[in-house]
Amino acid sequence: MQPQCPHCRQDFVQRARRRGLVDYLLSFAYLYPFRCQLCARRFKAMQWGIRYSKKPVDRRENVRIQIGLPVTISAAHTSEKGMVKDLSVRGCRVKTQGHFAEGALVQLQVQVAENAPSIAVDAAVVRSSRSGFIGMEFLRLRKDEMDRLSQFVRSLLIASRQS
Numbered sequence: 001m002q003p004q005c006p007h008c009r010q011d012f013v014q015r016a017r018r019r020g021l022v023d024y025l026l027s028f029a030y031l032y033p034f035r036c037q038l039c040a041r042r043f044k045a046m047q048w049g050i051r052y053s054k055k056p057v058d059r060r061e062n063v064r065i066q067i068g069l070p071v072t073i074s075a076a077h078t079s080e081k082g083m084v085k086d087l088s089v090r091g092c093r094v095k096t097q098g099h100f101a102e103g104a105l106v107q108l109q110v111q112v113a114e115n116a117p118s119i120a121v122d123a124a125v126v127r128s129s130r131s132g133f134i135g136m137e138f139l140r141l142r143k144d145e146m147d148r149l150s151q152f153v154r155s156l157l158i159a160s161r162q163s
């Protein structure tokens with residue numbers, strides 16, 4: 001049974017890694033950390049009687065949904081086009097010809113629909129950069145943009161559940 005996120009009351013959650021001794025001890029009382037896939041918050045939930053023997057399967061704690069969305073990546077002196085290949089509320093992976101070093105701060109404009117304004121990520125950090133793909137973690141989005149991103153990810157998660 002999937003626990004619900006206490007913040008947005010949805011059950012699109014993924015088990016998160018235990019952090020430190022407290023999390024470890026709490027897991028003996030069946031209290032486990034989870035990560036909401038819609039609002040990105042971390043929370044603990046009781047999973048009575050369930051013993052997770054292994055570490056969470058997905059190291060990222062976030063379901064990355066395969067897609068193809070046009071994106072513009074902007075840094076201080078450059079702006080490049082690319083294609084978002086997978087996306088979560090906390091980050092994305094982009095295929096691009098542009099060169100962005102690991103650790104670089106960028107801004108993103110993700111075109112989620114043909115006739116809707118793109119979603120703006122005010123700050124993201126490049127976590128990996130190799131062979132035409134860059135992995136990014138979102139650091140800052142305005143609240144309304146985060147809400148739109150969350151809605152969009154939710155629709156993708158619902159669609160992937162039904163397929």
Ligand SMILES: [Zn+2]
Binds near residue numbers: 005007010037038040
């Ligand atoms: Zn939530």
